[in-house]
Amino acid sequence: MTERHDNGGRETRTSHDVRRIIGDQQHKIDALELAFSSLAFALDERTAQLLLHNLKLESHNEHRAERTKKHLALLIAVFEKHVGISAE
Numbered sequence: 001m002t003e004r005h006d007n008g009g010r011e012t013r014t015s016h017d018v019r020r021i022i023g024d025q026q027h028k029i030d031a032l033e034l035a036f037s038s039l040a041f042a043l044d045e046r047t048a049q050l051l052l053h054n055l056k057l058e059s060h061n062e063h064r065a066e067r068t069k070k071h072l073a074l075l076i077a078v079f080e081k082h083v084g085i086s087a088e
Contacts, residue, residue: 036075040082048083052076 013021040048058064059072 033075033078037078037082040079043083045083045085048079048085052079052083052085055079 039051043051055072055076059069059076061069064072
C-alpha cells in the first residue's frame, strides 16, 4: 500500500515509493543502453564513426556535468566494442 502525506499542500512520498521510482528509472536506463548498443548492428561504418566522434566531443564538453561525461565515455566504450571501430 502506498502511503502519502500532505505536507503543507505538498505531497510527500514514502521510501517505498522512492525506491520504486528509482527502480523504474533504472529499467528505463538499461533499456536505452541496450537500444543504443544495438545501433552498432544497424549503422554502416561511416555513420558509426560520425556518431562516435560526436559522442566523444560531448564527453569532453565543459558544459556537461562530470557524471554525464563519465557515462558518455562508458557508452562510447560499449559502442566501440560492438562496432569494432574507434572514432580516433
